[in-house]
Amino acid sequence: MTTTIDKIAWIHLDSGRILSTRSRGKDVCYLPGGKREPGEGDVETLVREIEEELAVTILPATARHLGTFQAQAHGHTGGVTVRMTCYTADHQGTPVAGSEIEEVLWLTYGDRDRVSPVDQIIFDHLHEAGRLH
Numbered sequence: 001m002t003t004t005i006d007k008i009a010w011i012h013l014d015s016g017r018i019l020s021t022r023s024r025g026k027d028v029c030y031l032p033g034g035k036r037e038p039g040e041g042d043v044e045t046l047v048r049e050i051e052e053e054l055a056v057t058i059l060p061a062t063a064r065h066l067g068t069f070q071a072q073a074h075g076h077t078g079g080v081t082v083r084m085t086c087y088t089a090d091h092q093g094t095p096v097a098g099s100e101i102e103e104v105l106w107l108t109y110g111d112r113d114r115v116s117p118v119d120q121i122i123f124d125h126l127h128e129a130g131r132l133h
Contacts, residue, residue: 002079005035007033007082008035008045008046008085009032009033009084009085009087010046010058010087011031011087011088012032012091016108017107018108018123019031019106020106020115021054022105023101028115029114030119032054032095032101033045033046033053034049042063042065042087046087047060052098054097054101055093057091057093064088064089066087068086069084069086069121074118084122086122109126
């Protein structure tokens, strides 16, 4: 039986780099975002998670679906996958580490080996589109 973890992620690109985070006690980086609360839609989840993790305000009207990607969940046994629904969106504020985040980083495609399996697929997609250098 396959279990799927449903997550929402914010894709924030700047000068060919992507905003990423590393949680306390983790050895890989993850795109900012997280799991939805009961009854939440994608954009509501995005706004809440990014506020908690990075202390910035996502502007909901600017949220645009970039794609949905799926892979084996990092740190889980076989049969556990993560489905990452990704959005771009404008924001107010400067990203800083909040909640369980230890480090905020700007990564390039050369950092692909530092991120989770689903993030690697997203990195490939963005690189092929010429958006991640």
